[in-house]
Amino acid sequence: MFGEILENVRRSCPLIHNITNYVTVNDVANAILACGASPVMSDEPDDVSDITSICAGLNINIGTLNKMSIEAMHIAGMRAKELGHVVLLDPVGAGASRLRTETASDIVRKIHPDIIRGNISEIKTLSLGGGSTMGVDADAADAVTEENLDEMVRVAKAYSASSGAVIAITGAIDLVADSEKCYVIRNGRPEMSRITGTGCQLSGITTAFAAANRDNMTEAVAAAVAMMGLAGETGVGNLKDGEGNSTLRNRIIDAIYNMDADTLDKGARYEIR
């Protein structure tokens, strides 16, 4: 089923508007292209309404937010929702600064994103008002583990119910939840955390997957998360002696480029709770 979701992306090639950080933006663009969609970036308040109008989805990432881009996020978000586009929020660093926490909370409250994707610390900050974000990475103390899995599944479903968004919590174990069901996904490799931007790339790809599969959004998000993890496995598997995180970055995007429906269906490892 995940394979069909990927094929829908390749068939419809949705144009995705990204208001995202300048650290990983190039990788986000190439990852979106790799999965078969098209990216456009714009964060000027006077430009974003026109740009988002010709797109199918909007990916809002607060990784290097500033006053100008925050204004643009709200303008683009309102316009995208008005037009019925998919809107995703990636609350990078929520919990690490007052501005990030408030900006993310504001966007959830005013824009009502269809999807919120973050690490466990960011999601706990938004859903519980807690969590101990270490910069832009989750605090180790916050990890989703086999031990706290039932509780974390409950947190994800409850936050989906209260926010109205599909919730994706990514880490060693990934969770994708709506109010009723939660995909527990076990793809991925720890080496992915030694590259900057795999989370940002996933947010861009997820927006594309959801835009191309509007009637099946929770599963589309789960498919994107599983595909990113599987691409990480392929990427690590293809590393040669002497290669490290910079080459791995390329190999993961390459693996997305070469992913097909069958590989995704066979490689995805998940259960539904």
Add this chain to the structure above:
Amino acid sequence: MFGEILENVRRSCPLIHNITNYVTVNDVANAILACGASPVMSDEPDDVSDITSICAGLNINIGTLNKMSIEAMHIAGMRAKELGHVVLLDPVGAGASRLRTETASDIVRKIHPDIIRGNISEIKTLSLGGGSTMGVDADAADAVTEENLDEMVRVAKAYSASSGAVIAITGAIDLVADSEKCYVIRNGRPEMSRITGTGCQLSGITTAFAAANRDNMTEAVAAAVAMMGLAGETGVGNLKDGEGNSTLRNRIIDAIYNMDADTLDKGARYEIR
């Protein structure tokens, strides 16, 4: 002849000032270095006049324009023209938003760039007031094809005559025109459109080629366009099993780095109309 143009770049190593988007800026810098020139980036209005003064060429790319950078484009553009430097405009997304169309038109009218390089949709928007830009990519309906080639050559020459700039329209078939002649270039590979930034890289390189070949500007632009296409062919040819768009990005810049005059002369495929 194109080979000699490349050797002039390597010999004079022109310093190129880039006001460009933050999506592909790193690749633009490395592509400029690969072809033998040097890049410097600055988009702060209070900084650009000093910076452009020590350069030989200015590359203006509106890919992620904002109010601050638009002001900087005008300040730098005026100063660069005053000093007789080469100025190139890459009107990314002209036609996709009012702000982009107006900004590009303003720069053409007030700065009089020496070169305008875009896809067919962007150039049609600027020259005819039409074109149907899809985000930052050309609309398929706008492609230069063998069928409409004569008409497109006329459009390019006419826009060169009215704007006073060398016009480069890049896509499956590339056109480089002044008011009297048009290079029709058939290098390149379709896989290049699956990487972000080959157009932006080309704009940086083209500025360097023109700056090092001031007396032969149309041919210098044609040489840059052919070299980029040829590097794409080499890059795709060097791809191994399992590699995709991210590795291709590296291989194209590597191919520029390793390009020599002889390879360029032998590999360039073009006619003059």
Add this chain to the structure above:
Amino acid sequence: MFGEILENVRRSCPLIHNITNYVTVNDVANAILACGASPVMSDEPDDVSDITSICAGLNINIGTLNKMSIEAMHIAGMRAKELGHVVLLDPVGAGASRLRTETASDIVRKIHPDIIRGNISEIKTLSLGGGSTMGVDADAADAVTEENLDEMVRVAKAYSASSGAVIAITGAIDLVADSEKCYVIRNGRPEMSRITGTGCQLSGITTAFAAANRDNMTEAVAAAVAMMGLAGETGVGNLKDGEGNSTLRNRIIDAIYNMDADTLDKGARYEIR
């Protein structure tokens, strides 16, 4: 001894706040991850005080400075010093524009960075009020050579004494000086100058090395400089036929990722003057 310094980074994994340019920021983040530390980027004045507070070091790079980021540099710098964090200044392009020279001088005077790392033209500009910066690269006329080495060592020590910072001057020969001693380091390869950002990466890494070795700062800076040069040697050594500057960029970061204490201790080539 340099190896132990690297191991301290890997053991303590310091979080480094970077206010840096958008050209090389992705490579800076991946290089910091490669050496075993963690990066976070933020340049919004309302965000940086919170972000820098949870970090161990602050890397200020003025490569694409603007009015907003300059304000953020001062806010973050003051806060980081207040908290006793390591602060590094990379005065990119000082000497190339009035704004860059003044901004760098202001930061030295008001923030008192613990480390200043630049090319010889930038350091001469700051220390002597001279130097002839060509854009963001050192002027060839300014190089540290075997002929002027004694004089340059004196300049570095004197500037360390007057500024209170450890001074790192990088180029074909690298100097790392405090007021009493100067490491003269001969690692590195000329091909590194054909990639954008090796200097910026080094500044990020140096901040991490210093943050993890507070009681041994001059040596920590020297270790970072030697490691970057050694990674360049490994990277160039691993290049295959047809590969160029873009692949080299990846191979250098990969070499940092795979660097171990023993390799660094054996590969570092330096003397103390």
